Amino acid sequence: MIEQFNSEQTLIASGKVNGDLSVRQAIDGIILWHTRAHPGEILSLDWSPDGKRLASGGQDGIVRIWDARTGTLLASRIVSTPVHQLCWSPDGHLLALVGENSPIYLWHVHMLASTSSS
Numbered sequence: 001m002i003e004q005f006n007s008e009q010t011l012i013a014s015g016k017v018n019g020d021l022s023v024r025q026a027i028d029g030i031i032l033w034h035t036r037a038h039p040g041e042i043l044s045l046d047w048s049p050d051g052k053r054l055a056s057g058g059q060d061g062i063v064r065i066w067d068a069r070t071g072t073l074l075a076s077r078i079v080s081t082p083v084h085q086l087c088w089s090p091d092g093h094l095l096a097l098v099g100e101n102s103p104i105y106l107w108h109v110h111m112l113a114s115t116s117s118s
Contacts, residue, residue: 006047011068013054015042021056023068033071037064044097046086053109055095057083063097065109079105 002015005026014022021037024030038058046055047068054068059082065075081099088095096106 002042002045004045004047006051006068007049008051011051013045013047013068015045015056017041019058019060021045021054021066021071023054023071032069035066035071035073037066038062043082043084044086046088046095048088048092049090050092053092055086055088057086057097061099063095065095075109077107 004013010026012024012026019036019038019040019042020034021042022034023032037056038060040059042056042058044057052068054066056064061078061080061082063077063079063083064073067074079099081102083097083099085098086095093109094106095109096104098104
């Protein structure tokens with residue numbers, strides 16, 4: 001299991017071996033949302049600098065971006081390699097990731113595949 005606090009230390013994101021992702025309040029442990037984020041193990045998590053989004057990377061080679069308050073899937077991208085590390089730029093416009101035996105990828109977040117329908 002991987003866990004990470006948001007920058008205010010008020011929320012904790014948890015990613016599990018079975019692909020479950022949840023966000024809970026740090027003070028009392030109340031779960032705000034829970035979802036099956038990936039079909040396999042979640043290897044990396046990172047909160048956006050403003051705390052509004054949460055990125056998850058999995059053994060499945062997919063990066064997903066979630067609304068941190070509601071758990072709504074905002075965007076996803078297949079990278080075809082397990083995602084071992086994620087990191088937002090300070091302005092929240094770029095997302096860097098490191099895969100297994102792969103180069104460092106850097107994306108403009110608005111260029112990731114949106115999951116919303118037009």
